[in-house]
Amino acid sequence: MGELLTIRDLSVEFQTEYGLVKAVDGLSLSIKKGETLALVGESGCGKSVTALSILRLIARPMGALIRGEIFFEGEDLLCLTEQRMRQLRGNRISMIFQEPMTSLNPVFTIGDQIMEAVQLHQGLNKKDALDKSIAMLKMVGISSPETRVFNYPHQLSGGMRQRVMIAMALSCEPALLIADEPTTALDVTIQAQIMELMASLQEELKMGILLITHDLGVVAQNCDRVAVMYAGQVVEEANIFDIFKTPRHPYTLGLLRSVPGYTKEDQLLGEDNKPRLKTIPGMVPNLRDLRPGCRFHERCFSAQERCLKQDIDLIHTAHGATYRCLFPNENMCLSAEIRRPSTLVFGDKL
Amino acid sequence: MSEFLLTVHALKQYFVQHRGFFKTQSSIVKAVDGVDFSIESGETLALVGESGCGKSTLGRSILRLIEPTSGHINFEGQDIIKANARQLRELRRRMQIIFQDPFASLNPRMTIGNIIQEALIIHKIGANSAERYERVRELLNVVGLRAEAIGRYPHEFSGGQRQRVGIARALVVEPKFIVCDEPVSALDVSIQAQIINLMQDLQYRLNLTYLFIAHDLHVVRHIASRIAVMYLGNLVEIGEAKEVYDNPQHPYTQALLSAVPIPDPTKKLQRIMLIGEIPSPLAVPAGCKFHPRCPAVMPRCKEVSPSLITIGTRRQVACHLFDT
Numbered sequence: 001m002g003e004l005l006t007i008r009d010l011s012v013e014f015q016t017e018y019g020l021v022k023a024v025d026g027l028s029l030s031i032k033k034g035e036t037l038a039l040v041g042e043s044g045c046g047k048s049v050t051a052l053s054i055l056r057l058i059a060r061p062m063g064a065l066i067r068g069e070i071f072f073e074g075e076d077l078l079c080l081t082e083q084r085m086r087q088l089r090g091n092r093i094s095m096i097f098q099e100p101m102t103s104l105n106p107v108f109t110i111g112d113q114i115m116e117a118v119q120l121h122q123g124l125n126k127k128d129a130l131d132k133s134i135a136m137l138k139m140v141g142i143s144s145p146e147t148r149v150f151n152y153p154h155q156l157s158g159g160m161r162q163r164v165m166i167a168m169a170l171s172c173e174p175a176l177l178i179a180d181e182p183t184t185a186l187d188v189t190i191q192a193q194i195m196e197l198m199a200s201l202q203e204e205l206k207m208g209i210l211l212i213t214h215d216l217g218v219v220a221q222n223c224d225r226v227a228v229m230y231a232g233q234v235v236e237e238a239n240i241f242d243i244f245k246t247p248r249h250p251y252t253l254g255l256l257r258s259v260p261g262y263t264k265e266d267q268l269l270g271e272d273n274k275p276r277l278k279t280i281p282g283m284v285p286n287l288r289d290l291r292p293g294c295r296f297h298e299r300c301f302s303a304q305e306r307c308l309k310q311d312i313d314l315i316h317t318a319h320g321a322t323y324r325c326l327f328p329n330e331n332m333c334l335s336a337e338i339r340r341p342s343t344l345v346f347g348d349k350l
Numbered sequence: 351m352s353e354f355l356l357t358v359h360a361l362k363q364y365f366v367q368h369r370g371f372f373k374t375q376s377s378i379v380k381a382v383d384g385v386d387f388s389i390e391s392g393e394t395l396a397l398v399g400e401s402g403c404g405k406s407t408l409g410r411s412i413l414r415l416i417e418p419t420s421g422h423i424n425f426e427g428q429d430i431i432k433a434n435a436r437q438l439r440e441l442r443r444r445m446q447i448i449f450q451d452p453f454a455s456l457n458p459r460m461t462i463g464n465i466i467q468e469a470l471i472i473h474k475i476g477a478n479s480a481e482r483y484e485r486v487r488e489l490l491n492v493v494g495l496r497a498e499a500i501g502r503y504p505h506e507f508s509g510g511q512r513q514r515v516g517i518a519r520a521l522v523v524e525p526k527f528i529v530c531d532e533p534v535s536a537l538d539v540s541i542q543a544q545i546i547n548l549m550q551d552l553q554y555r556l557n558l559t560y561l562f563i564a565h566d567l568h569v570v571r572h573i574a575s576r577i578a579v580m581y582l583g584n585l586v587e588i589g590e591a592k593e594v595y596d597n598p599q600h601p602y603t604q605a606l607l608s609a610v611p612i613p614d615p616t617k618k619l620q621r622i623m624l625i626g627e628i629p630s631p632l633a634v635p636a637g638c639k640f641h642p643r644c645p646a647v648m649p650r651c652k653e654v655s656p657s658l659i660t661i662g663t664r665r666q667v668a669c670h671l672f673d674t
Contacts, residue, residue: 217611260572
């Protein structure tokens with residue numbers, strides 16, 4: 001118990017003119033109060049679609065088909081009326097979007113935009129709402145909030161806009177915060193400030209955070225558990241220490257090794273005897289024509305014929321971790337060998 | 351003493367901004383404010399710093415893609431600043447650039463073949479179209495793309511593949527020096543690793559020299575032989591990559607490196623807090639430009655601007671802490 005959010009068997013499909021695209025396929029996740037879950041994976045793996053489905057922000061008329069259950073504080077979000085959903089959005093569940101440049105409305109002051117949420121959800125009058133906005137801006141570390149509150153988004157820098165987004169998202173003290181690549185567009189110094197800020201607010205408000213990112217450094221420093229997604233599926237989920245020490249799925253291992261600075265020993269050397277990075281050959285599969293079997297097999301170093309026979313089910317370990325692989329890596333991450341494809345002929349398909 | 355391929359001396363790049371209703375007021379943005387450095391043949395010099403510090407501008411003014419305000423740029427014994435249009439075109443055959451955004455830097459209406467071939471036509475390389483296409487095919491093979499790519503358009507390719515096209519486009523004229531302006535920032539980690547390896551292989555095979563502009567310090571540590579750290583238009587520290595990374599001297603370099611998240615959950619960040627953000631280049635602080643954010647600020651820093659001082663071998667720092 002104590003689960004704040006439980007997603008069971010979520011599938012999201014889009015009907016496009018080229019056929020059915022399975023963006024998310026049988027995804028199950030849960031987040032406890034005060035916990036940070038990282039959702040990692042490459043572009044197009046379904047991370048953001050998962051986040052948008054929790055808030056029901058995927059437009060249905062597009063032909064999207066959403067199945068499964070998303071339980072939040074005892075209610076199935078997918079069965080709620082639009083009216084009830086509107087009471088939850090920005091109130092109990094908030095989201096920080098990736099691009100602070102485009103997610104703020106350019107024709108309203110930042111104060112107006114924060115006030116809108118608190119007036120709507122907490123029924124504050126205009127004066128109290130303004131005070132609340134100033135307090136929020138102060139909390140996220142914006143200097144002279146009394147004047148900044150009347151600024152328009154274009155008057156602020158990228159880091160400040162992202163702080164405004166956070167202030168807005170936290171103004172109603174949500175139980176769940178979804179942060180979709182909150183620091184990707186920012187410099188490391190600002191990123192560190194923002195992540196520290198989110199951590200201290202989490203401490204204070206005991207909120208659960210779903211952090212979507214592809215920066216494994218940010219994951220290692222800020223999260224409790226990690227779910228790795230590949231082509232619409234969760235391929236591995238474990239606590240932060242296990243996943244960095246013993247990644248079981250070959251994709252997780254490959255992702256970690258692609259990060260410069262992760263592997264220290266056992267390095268690959270190029271022709272010039274300088275270290276090279278270990279790469280995952282090839283590219284993500286096309287979600288329009290997925291064949292049965294493991295979706296990662298084309299790029300996997302330990303793939304065998306059995307991997308193609310049937311879809312791979314999630315396997316649960318004794319420590320509460322899960323992975324989706326028939327030949328998981330059981331050793332410490334550094335011992336298994338990824339063969340590097342010959343240098344200049346990559347498996348890139350056009 | 352080894353040969354320097356490129357030497358930059360006192361390079362300044364100012365932009366004049368006109369303000370007010372009748373554009374009567376003007377203010378000067380000093381994007382690059384007196385930068386000195388040299389690059390040896392075959393090395394990779396990484397240029398790092400926060401956004402807005404002038405690193406991309408510096409890369410572009412070296413190629414004279416924007417006209418520098420003053421200074422000297424010596425490339426293989428020739429002063430680029432003084433070169434006339436014809437000489438400049440000839441120079442650009444030897445110095446190329448790879449851009450950050452592989453989505454914006456390729457013309458969507460041209461085929462990959464034409465994008466790569468264009469440089470050959472401009473530089474009058476190859477007798478006829480058949481010969482040029484042969485060269486384009488060769489280049490596509492070198493960067494790991496299939497020859498079929500030649501007749502396709504940029505939108506048919508993924509980010510990593512487009513960046514390969516960008517690399518092929520730069521390499522087709524056989525340059526010696528390439529400015530890489532954040533070539534992997536827009537890519538996913540696994541694709542990023544492929545491109546970094548490719549760039550390292552090409553550097554060795556074709557004896558290329560890179561000026562590698564980046565903000566990802568893990569990438570920089572991996573690829574660079576030397577690192578130059580830039581803050582508000584000035585270099586604050588320059589030295590061997592490993593030394594700068596493992597033992598940063600300038601307070602700004604220390605703070606910057608301490609903010610880089612380590613991909614290891616058992617090592618938590620020991621962050622040096624930097625207050626606020628990089629100041630606007632329109633209102634640059636007096637004295638040392640870093641002093642309002644510096645944890646080791648001294649009274650002197652507010653008045654006198656420090657210049658680069660050599661400490662140790664091939665290591666330079668611009669900070670009053672190292673004055674003797």
